[in-house]
Amino acid sequence: GAGCAMLRRLLSSPSTSTSTYAIFPLRRILSAAAPHISPNPSGFAVEEYLVDTCGLTRPQALKASKKLSHLRSPTKPDAVLAFLAGLGLSGADAAAVVVKDPKFLCAKVDKTLAPVVAGLAGLGLSRPEIARLVSVAHCYFRTRPIVPNVVFLRECGLSDCDIVKVCIPVPRMLTTDPERVRAMVACAERLGVPRGAGMFRPALQAVAFLSEEKIAAKVDYLKNTFRWSDAQVSIALC
Structure with missing residues (x-):
């Protein structure tokens, strides 16, 4: 290209002409050909x-x-x-x-992590339980809703161990909007799995973040395939 032609002219010129004129264009050509490295300024x-x-x-x-x-x-x-x-x-x-x-x-430890840990500790969670939540929730642990959601899930009859288990497959459940969590609980109850039931936690995990349409479609599939009534579907789910 033009850069190579210029480089050949510079290299073939008499030394008297390159001593002062050629050095700067030559440096520009060589620097342009070299890979650009951007070191961290800090x-x-x-x-x-x-x-x-x-x-x-x-x-x-x-x-x-x-x-x-x-x-x-x-x-x-x-x-x-x-x-x-x-x-x-x-x-x-x-x-x-x-x-x-x-x-x-x-x-931010002081403004984000510490307040969340303090809130969970105030609910009675031990440090090992909180550490477990950090391990399974990671990015979701950095949001404030985790504390009111834990409060509500405990009110629904879930133990602290159950709450940790919920967080493993569905970590967003602890950090989503509290109203969304209440809707999940209501959905599980409408399917015939009441709070306090042994299958409540798995049912809650199953309906988490599924739309009402998808849940209705799954229920209809069970009813149509096995000719079950709504009551029979609820029994099967429990």
Whole structure:
């Protein structure tokens, strides 16, 4: 191209003409041909931090670092890791949280994490139970609705152990709008599974985030396939 032709002319010119004129264009040509590298202006190596401090593997750190490119120092992630350790999470548990939700390292301990933990502790959850919630809820743990939702689910007869089990397959249940959780409970009850029943928790998980139309379609399928009445469907579900 034009750059190569210019480079050939410069290299073939007498030394007297290149001594002062050619050096700057030549540098521009060579720099344009070199790959562009954009170092972190703060000098904070996010990927190395994820490997050396958080315990992630290199592939995990490479993937997670793409969501943390805005970090300019280890101050905030150090505080988060210390907070997790204080809850009783092991290094491996903390690493698992970071792998699932890299932005957890950017959470504000004083304004986000600590208030949630305080609220859950105020409900009587132990630190191991709260730590378990962090492990299974990860990104959903960083929202405030988790506390009123836990309160409501306990009022529905679920034990703290049941609530943790609910969070494993459907973690959003703890962090979605409280009115949505109330609608889920009402839906399970309409299907004939009352609060306090042994199958209430599985029924709640089954209807979580399903539309009324989809649930109605599933009920109709059972009724049409087995020629069941509404009462028989409820018995079968229980």
